[in-house]
Amino acid sequence: MSIKVPERLAAGAPGWSREADVVVIGTGIAGLTAALRLRGQVGTILVVTKDVLSAGSTQWAQGGIAAALGPGDTPTEHEIDTLVAGAGACDLEAVRILVNEGPEAVRELISIGANFDHAAGGELSLTREGGHHRDRIAHAGGDATGAEIQRALVAAIEAAEEIEVIQHALAVDLQLDAAGTVCGLTLHVMGEGQRDGVGQVRCRAVVLASGGLGQVFSQTTNPAVSTGDGMALALRAGAVLRDLEFVQFHPTVMYLGPDSMGQQPLISEAVRGEGAFLVDDDGTRFMQGVHELADLAPRDVVAKAITRRMHEQGKEHMWLDARHLGREFWEHRFPTILATARRHGVDPVTDLIPVAPACHYASGGVATDLWGRSTIPGLYATGEAACSGVHGANRLASNSLLEGLVFSRRIAQVLPGELRPQTDPVADPRTPGVIAAKVRPEMQATMTERVGVLRSASGLAAATEVLTDLAMTEGDEGTESWETTNLVSISAALAASAALREETRGTHWREDFPERDDAGFAGHFDVVLVSGTPVVTFHAAEATDQGQV
Ligand code: SIN
Numbered sequence: 001m002s003i004k005v006p007e008r009l010a011a012g013a014p015g016w017s018r019e020a021d022v023v024v025i026g027t028g029i030a031g032l033t034a035a036l037r038l039r040g041q042v043g044t045i046l047v048v049t050k051d052v053l054s055a056g057s058t059q060w061a062q063g064g065i066a067a068a069l070g071p072g073d074t075p076t077e078h079e080i081d082t083l084v085a086g087a088g089a090c091d092l093e094a095v096r097i098l099v100n101e102g103p104e105a106v107r108e109l110i111s112i113g114a115n116f117d118h119a120a121g122g123e124l125s126l127t128r129e130g131g132h133h134r135d136r137i138a139h140a141g142g143d144a145t146g147a148e149i150q151r152a153l154v155a156a157i158e159a160a161e162e163i164e165v166i167q168h169a170l171a172v173d174l175q176l177d178a179a180g181t182v183c184g185l186t187l188h189v190m191g192e193g194q195r196d197g198v199g200q201v202r203c204r205a206v207v208l209a210s211g212g213l214g215q216v217f218s219q220t221t222n223p224a225v226s227t228g229d230g231m232a233l234a235l236r237a238g239a240v241l242r243d244l245e246f247v248q249f250h251p252t253v254m255y256l257g258p259d260s261m262g263q264q265p266l267i268s269e270a271v272r273g274e275g276a277f278l279v280d281d282d283g284t285r286f287m288q289g290v291h292e293l294a295d296l297a298p299r300d301v302v303a304k305a306i307t308r309r310m311h312e313q314g315k316e317h318m319w320l321d322a323r324h325l326g327r328e329f330w331e332h333r334f335p336t337i338l339a340t341a342r343r344h345g346v347d348p349v350t351d352l353i354p355v356a357p358a359c360h361y362a363s364g365g366v367a368t369d370l371w372g373r374s375t376i377p378g379l380y381a382t383g384e385a386a387c388s389g390v391h392g393a394n395r396l397a398s399n400s401l402l403e404g405l406v407f408s409r410r411i412a413q414v415l416p417g418e419l420r421p422q423t424d425p426v427a428d429p430r431t432p433g434v435i436a437a438k439v440r441p442e443m444q445a446t447m448t449e450r451v452g453v454l455r456s457a458s459g460l461a462a463a464t465e466v467l468t469d470l471a472m473t474e475g476d477e478g479t480e481s482w483e484t485t486n487l488v489s490i491s492a493a494l495a496a497s498a499a500l501r502e503e504t505r506g507t508h509w510r511e512d513f514p515e516r517d518d519a520g521f522a523g524h525f526d527v528v529l530v531s532g533t534p535v536v537t538f539h540a541a542e543a544t545d546q547g548q549v
Contacts, residue, residue: 003468003496004532005489006433008173008236009482014186016199020046020164021419023185024207025171025230028058029146030383030404031209032153035163036112037412038207042419045162046201048169048187050479051225053154057211057384058401060223061146062268062336063129064139065109065405066398067102070126073134075099082399085131085298086392087506088522088543089243094370094389095544098399098406105405106138114152116140129269129397130251131298137398143268143334149401170479171229172198174206174237174379175425182206182237182378183423188479204419205378207411208234209404212362212384213247213490214263215483217452218444220359221250221266230385232486234366235493235534236430240375241527242387243364244490245498248395248507249453250360251302252278254353255317256344261444264358265340267320269397272296274333276322278306279352281313300394300507303357307453310356319352357453361400363391363507364497367526372411380415382408392544393506431532435485436475443470443488451495456512460499467492493534497525500536518543 021042024035027049035047049055068078078099083090110116116138117125126135140148157163168190175184184202210230214222235241252272254265272278277295280286290305291297297305306318322330327349330338334348341348366374366381368388374381382388383404390403443466450463471488475481503517504510523540 002533003464003471003492005471005492006435006485007430007529007532008428008432009485010432010434010477011172011186011188012198012477014200015197017202018199019202019422020044021203022205022207022415023048023201023203024209026056026209026211026383026385027053028056028209028211028383028404029149029153029401030408031207032157033405033408034207034209034382034411036153036156036160037409038415039160039162041412041416045164047157047163047165048171049165049167050170050229052167053157053165054150055223055225057222057226058146059150060221060266061401062143062266063270063398064127064137064145065106065401066132066136066396067106067138067402068099068136069103069106069124069138070134070136073136075102077134078102078136081132082390082396083545085394085396086545087394087516088518088545089246089392089505089524090544091389092544097370097410098390098403101406101409102402105402105409109149109152109405112152112156114140114149117142127270128273128296130272130293130296130302131396137270137273139270142332143270143336146401170482171210171233172482173233175200176237177423178426180238180377181420181423182376183425188482190479202422204422205380205415208366208379208381208385209383209408210385214359216444216447216487216491216494217359218261218448219253219264220262221253221264222359223263227483227487228490229483229486230381231365232489234374234376234379234381235489235527235529237376237379238528239379240367241365241493242367242524244362244494244527245501245508245525246363246391246393246506247359247494248299248361248363249303249357251299251306251357252320252355253358254341254344255356258316265344267337267353267355268334269299271320271322271334271337275325276320279319279321280309281315298394299397303453304509306355306357317354317356320355321352322348323350361395363387363393363395370410371414372407378420380411382411393508434475434477434481435471435488436473437480437484439470439473440484440487443467443491447491451491451498453509455498455508455510457499460495463495464499467495493527496534496536497527500525500538
């Protein structure tokens with residue numbers, strides 16, 4: 001028996017209708033950049049977010065945004081670090097675009113009002129994170145980079161009268177015309193007066209910038225809104241999802257105890273970039289000798305080393321020692337992390353910080369070309385919802401904000417010229433359904449235990465069995481159940497891809513296939529939904545880090 005998830009979400013008939021030329025779903029750096037850049041080039045732009053404007057992942061980004069902005073640094077060096085972290089699974093062209101267009105995109109962000117930190121001499125202050133061989137991470141408010149970027153972008157959007165924003169609006173499903181082109185979408189809006197409940201927006205293009213899937217797992221750095229909605233909606237509409245098995249676990253997430261669920265506090269890699277180091281339960285620095293960059297090795301290497309040592313010592317976490325940074329430095333450089341840790345009873349100035357890996361970032365997503373086009377005409381994707389090919393098997397630290405910025409700018413370069421006349425949706429033949437919200441905790445526990453940091457054929461088979469059962473638990477229409485349906489659908493596609501990748505590469509760690517296998521698995525696993533079942537196919541490609549490892 002194979003897993004079957006709803007082919008479209010069961011939802012009431014639209015009770016209201018309106019029109020826009022372009023709908024942007026999501027209000028982090030990717031969505032807001034796309035909307036601002038499209039302004040003046042297309043008629044009407046509608047931006048929708050299922051919470052409030054600032055609720056997505058961007059505002060939680062601590063470390064910063066990577067770009068070759070410092071003296072002596074070059075896009076080529078940034079490219080090499082990105083390819084090495086990506087473990088051979090990056091798209092070389094996409095990486096070159098990222099690193100070459102990145103510096104200008106960051107300068108533009110500064111010009112619209114994002115205040116980055118500067119050194120005493122007036123130059124941009126740059127720090128280092130895992131996998132980078134140079135200081136190239138620009139940061140703001142010490143460790144509040146995402147919050148500052150979000151503030152600046154929201155201010156720009158609020159000043160742009162021609163962009164309409166609808167908050168508390170969950171995108172339900174896409175509408176396609178007879179040619180299979182996007183011509184609208186259904187939305188569920190909570191508490192918007194005339195637009196309350198399910199409605200439809202007829203439009204000529206949709207930009208998906210709806211973020212990641214962190215809530216698939218029990219513990220994640222992602223906010224509660226990261227339920228994979230955009231990826232699931234695209235999958236149901238027939239889009240190809242790519243590289244879903246590459247989910248990054250951040251090595252240093254503050255450990256709050258075995259029962260702690262949902263969003264967990266991140267301890268930025270920049271803390272290690274400024275000199276903090278990991279120690280095990282005996283106080284031994286265990287990253288030395290594991291990698292030439294020791295505590296600043298790429299993220300997958302550090303997460304694996306922590307997990308191994310936790311298993312060896314029978315512990316649920318390791319420790320981060322940043323006491324030597326001193327009170328003054330902590331207060332100035334990492335005020336947000338300091339306050340959060342103290343709120344949880346740990347003072348990093350005097351205490352070791354308990355840390356363990358937790359889900360942080362989806363390197364895969366809706367497959368796009370170099371201009372953000374998905375495989376469905378009229379549907380574009382950007383940011384964490386997309387798989388542009390820049391991250392490969394393991395995203396390099398602080399490349400995520402940059403990806404959203406760079407590829408949203410590219411979408412805005414091509415989309416206006418590709419807009420088709422407004423068409424009408426065809427009758428939707430897909431079977432509707434909705435999975436009960438109550439299955440979410442079991443789904444998250446299963447994904448964490450079987451499809452998390454460490455995977456095996458038997459664990460993945462067991463996870464698929466559980467997910468198959470959970471997918472048959474019908475629920476009532478409503479936000480919680482729609483989100484759960486999205487989460488289960490993405491979990492099923494992720495587990496199916498992970499089962500077929502019988503090797504260890506980047507963030508995909510198979511205990512039964514511990515080696516990287518370029519002969520068998522250099523390339524990508526693509527997923528499409530066929531009659532409700534995720535079907536995975538492999539596309540071979542040359543490993544892109546050859547000669548650079
Ligand atoms: C961090 O600050 O460690 C996270 C940065 C990132 O995810 O790139």
